[in-house]
Amino acid sequence: MALGTLRQAQFRLFRLLEPRAIFEWQSFFALRPLLSKFPKGDGHSVVVFPGFVSSDRATRPIRGLLQELGYDTHGWGLGTNLLFSNALESEMIALVNEVYESTGKKVSLVGWSLGGIYAREVAKACKGKIRSVVTLGSPISGNTGHSHAHALFKVLNGEPSKIDITRYQSLNTPPDVPTTSIYSKSDGIVAWEGSVQARGEFTENIEVPASHLGMGVNPLALYAVADRLAQPENNWRRFNNHGFKSLVYKKPSKKVHRKLFEDVVPSISPLD
Secondary structure: OOOOHHHHHHHHHHHHOHHHHHHHHHHHHHOHHHHOOOOOOOOOEEEEEOOOOOOHHHHHHHHHHHHHOOOEEEOOOOOOOOOOOHHHHHHHHHHHHHHHHHHOOOEEEEEEOHHHHHHHHHHHHOOOOEEEEEEEOOOOOOOHHHEOOHHHHHHHHOOOOHHHHHHHHOOOOOOOOOEEEEEOOOOOOEOHHHHOOOOOOOEEEEEOOOOOOOOOOOHHHHHHHHHHHOOOOOOOOOOOOOHHHHHOOEOOOHHHHHHHHOOOOOOOOOOO
């Protein structure tokens, strides 16, 4: 689905407003003592994948918080996220397999931006070893027009082959585990339409007020992450945004779902 002219203009405006991420980083550290009151974990392992042109340094705050909340957290340990290759994917899969084998428990995956695509694809490759997947501002639609970062990614990684294109178009297929997409309508890097996934038995979308560059430290987004990871294994429930939460956390309306998926996946029902 291509973005309309007015929506493209709005998208460009939000890109100019991305420096507001500075305030989200400041709020994370200012509110850090309060964030420790978020829903607690049960000790299972969580692997966090960084976004494009980012590394484990950027995910250190969220990993530190999740560690304090009771999780065994891991960075991806593969340096700066720049070039995608089959070898890199194999390294990510090997990491998840190693964590799973060392604990004997299913692993949850969290991915910020491009890292969210990796998290979903790794989950598909590690069947039976993944507990849940949470993505933050990730371009999961398979539509390259939904990301301002795509041009740079293509410069660094080259033109995709026919096989790559086929796989890219399948990115909107979620793994067969509880999968949450957290996104923002004011995201200036990845259009929010590209982060909404179709309604399925184990899929959900949560809208938060955040920038793209600050989503991984935005306290409101992190509460949603903590709440999702704290879901009991084999007893997953969709995010409860009733009451006061409805003022902050939104879900795509039926109208939005119809617009995004009716022509592509007409059989999806019911909708959020």
